[in-house]
Amino acid sequence: MTIWSFSQEAAMSKQARTPQAREERVRAIMAAALDQFSHAGFQAARLDDIAAQAGIAKGTVYLYFESKERLLEALVASAIGAPLEAMEKAVAASSAPASDLLRAFGAFMIQAADDPDRRRVMHLVFSEGARFPAIAQFHHREVISRGAALIRAIIARGRASGEFVHDEPERFPQLVFAPALVAAVWLHVFDPIEKLDATGMIAAHTEMLLRALKGEAK
C-alpha cells in the first residue's frame, strides 16, 4: 500500500467518488431531511441540523441538492417505493376474488401506516403540498391516482363477478384509503394526546367496506 493509495482511502471516507458512495450520501441527507422536515416543518427545519444529522458539513448538501426546496421534492419522490407496483402486478396477475384483493389492499395500507417514513412523507405532502405543487403533483401522480386506479379495478372486478353489488368506491376511491390518511395525520398530530391503533382501525375499515359493498341495504 502506497502513501498515495492510503491518502486516497482516507479521502474516500469523506468523499463520494463512486456512484455507490454518492447514492449512500444522498440517502443519508434525505433521511436526515425527512426527519427534520417532519419534526419542524419544511420552513422551520434548518439546513444546519439536516447536515449535522447526516454527518456532513452544511455546504456539502448543496453538492447534492440545488436548494432546500429541491431536497424536499427529491425526498418525496424517492419515498414512493415499489409497493404500489407490487400491488398493481398482483391485481393484474391474480384471479383471486375481489374480496381477497380488497383485503390485500387493506394489508397494504396497514403496512404503509406502520412505516414511519412512509407516514412522514404522507404528512409532509399533506402539510406542504399546497405550497409546493411539485410534491403534490408527484404524490398525486405516483401514489394517489395509482391507488385510485387500483381500487377502481378491484371494485369493478368484484361487481363484474357479482361479489359486490355497490359501487361507491368506484366514484370515490378516497373512501377506501381514507383511514390510511387518518392514520398518517393522527399519528403525527394527536398521538401524544390519544393513541390510535392504526392497524386495528384499518382492519375494521376493511371489514366494514366488504360488508357495505356486498350487503343489501335493508
Added chain:
Amino acid sequence: MTIWSFSQEAAMSKQARTPQAREERVRAIMAAALDQFSHAGFQAARLDDIAAQAGIAKGTVYLYFESKERLLEALVASAIGAPLEAMEKAVAASSAPASDLLRAFGAFMIQAADDPDRRRVMHLVFSEGARFPAIAQFHHREVISRGAALIRAIIARGRASGEFVHDEPERFPQLVFAPALVAAVWLHVFDPIEKLDATGMIAAHTEMLLRALKGEAK
C-alpha cells in the same frame, strides 16, 4: 344622519374603542391570519401581510395578540363554533332512529367540509398541530373527542335498538369522520390537480356506513 349611517361610521372608524369595534377588529385580524396561514403555512406567513390584509398597521396586531403563535392558537380556538353542540343536543334530545342520527352526522360533516374556513382550520391543525401542541390539544378536546363521543353514542343507540348489528365505529370513531378529514386535506392539496366532490363523497360514505352497520355479509 341616521342611526344606520352612524353605526356604519363607527364600524369604519380607525380606532376600536368600543367592545364591538374591538371584537370586529379581532375578527378581521383572525380572518386575515387564517387566510395567510392557510396559504403560506404558519412559519412562512408574514405578519406584514396579515396586517395589510386586515387593513391595519403591523404593530396593531400586537395590540390584540401577544405573538404570532398566540394568534394561531386564538384562531383555532375561535373556529370551533357551535355546530357540534347543536348535534350533541339533537342526539341527546331526539328519539329518532340511529340511522337518522348518523345521516344527520353525515350532513354535519358535509356542512363542515363545505365551509372553507372550517376546512382551513382543520388543515392548519393537521399541518401545524405537531409543532404547536396547544392547537392539537384544543382541537382534540373540542372537536375530535366530542365528535368521537357523539359517534359512539349514536352507534350504541343503534345497537341497543337493534338497528345496527356491528360496532366497529364504537372502537374506531375515526372510521366515521375519516372522509371529512380527507376532504379538508384534499381540497387544500390536491384540488388543483383533481377536483373532489366532497359532498358526494361524504354522502356515499354515509350510505356505505349504514349498510355496513346494519348489513349481514352474504
Added chain:
Amino acid sequence: MTIWSFSQEAAMSKQARTPQAREERVRAIMAAALDQFSHAGFQAARLDDIAAQAGIAKGTVYLYFESKERLLEALVASAIGAPLEAMEKAVAASSAPASDLLRAFGAFMIQAADDPDRRRVMHLVFSEGARFPAIAQFHHREVISRGAALIRAIIARGRASGEFVHDEPERFPQLVFAPALVAAVWLHVFDPIEKLDATGMIAAHTEMLLRALKGEAK
C-alpha cells in the same frame, strides 16, 4: 352646586387646569421618569411604564413634555435643588474657619449621597451625559462648576488665613468631590455585590483632606 360644577370637579380630578395642578402633574411624571430611567437606562425605559407609574395615560406625557429626551433634560434640570445655593451663601456670609467650611461641604456631600433622587440624577448624568450634551452642560454649569468654585473659595480662604498650607484642590477641585461621585456610582452598580457606607467614606475623606491640606509631610 350645579350639575355643571359637579362635572367640572370630576373633570379636575383628571385634568390639570390650575397652575398648581399642572406643576403637580409635571412633578409626578418626572418622578416616575427618574425612577424608570434610573432602573432601565434612558433608552430602555418605556414611556408606557413612566406614564403608568405617574398614573396617567401615555399620550398625556406629551402634553407636558415634547419628547422623551426633553423629559430627561427637564428631569436633570429640576433636580439641582437649592442646596448648593445655601452652601454658597453660607460661605459668602460666614467668617468661620476654612476647616469648618470644608467640613460643612463634607456634610453637604453626605447629604447628597444619602438622597436617592440626587444620586440617581448624578448617575443618569454620568451615564447619559455623553449622549445628551444638554444634560452634561446643564449639570456642569449648575452643579459641577458651582461646586468647584465653592471648593476653590474655601481652599483659598484657608490658605489666606494660614489654615491650609497646600493647594492641590484649587487646581483639582475634583479631588474634593470625588467620593461623592464614587458614592453615586457605587450605590447604583456595586451595592448588590458589596455594600458601601457612603457617609463613613465621605467623613473619612473629609478628615484626610483636612490633614493633607494642613499637614507637613514628615
Added chain:
Amino acid sequence: MTIWSFSQEAAMSKQARTPQAREERVRAIMAAALDQFSHAGFQAARLDDIAAQAGIAKGTVYLYFESKERLLEALVASAIGAPLEAMEKAVAASSAPASDLLRAFGAFMIQAADDPDRRRVMHLVFSEGARFPAIAQFHHREVISRGAALIRAIIARGRASGEFVHDEPERFPQLVFAPALVAAVWLHVFDPIEKLDATGMIAAHTEMLLRALKGEAK
C-alpha cells in the same frame, strides 16, 4: 512571496479559519463594539454599525458572540488586562517603603486613566453595570476587589513600618481610587465642556494621600 506577505494576506483573508485569524476577528469586533457602546450606550448602539466598523457583515458577529449582551460581557471581561497582576506581584515581592508602593499605585492609575479603552470599559461598567449584573460582578471581582486588596495591603504595610499613622483607606479603599473613577467619568462626560488633566489630578491626589496618611492633624 515572503513570509511577511503571506501572513499579511492571511490576516486580510475574508475567512478566519485559523485560531489566530479567529482571535483577530474577535478582537476587531470587540474593538468596534467598545467604540459603539461607548459612543451610543449599549442599548442605542446598533449591531449594524459594529459590524460595519469591524469590516464584516452583520450576521458574522453572531458567529463569534451569541448576542449583543454577551458581546458586552466578553468586552468587559477581555479588558482587564494584566496590569493589576503586575502591581500585585510588585507589592508582594518588593520590600520598598509603602510610600513608594502607593506612588506606584498612583502611577498605575495614571496609566489606566490615560488608556482610552480602559476608560471606556470603566465608563461602560459604571453606566450599564446596574442593568447587566454580569459585568458589574466581573468588574468588581477582577478589578475593584483586587485593587482594594492591594490598597489595603499597602496601607497595612505602611502602618506596620510606622510610615503611615492613619488608616482611613483600609476601611475605604475607594478613597484611593476615587480619582481614577472621576477621570473615567469626566473624560467621557464633561471633557468637551472643560478639559481635565487627569494625570495631574491623580498625581496631586497621590501627594495629598501620602501627606494625609503620614501627617498629624495640627
Added chain:
DNA sequence: GATGAATGAGGCTTCATTCAT
C-alpha cells in the same frame, strides 16, 4: 386637557446560500 388605539420605522437575530480554502 386626557385618553389610549394606531402607527410604522427600526433593531436584533436567524438562516439559506455562496465561496474561499
Added chain:
DNA sequence: TATGAATGAAGCCTCATTCAT
C-alpha cells in the same frame, strides 16, 4: 469533493410619537 466561515435579506416584535375621540 468537502468544508464551514461569511453573507445579507428578511421577519418578528418594540415603542416613541401621533391623533381621533
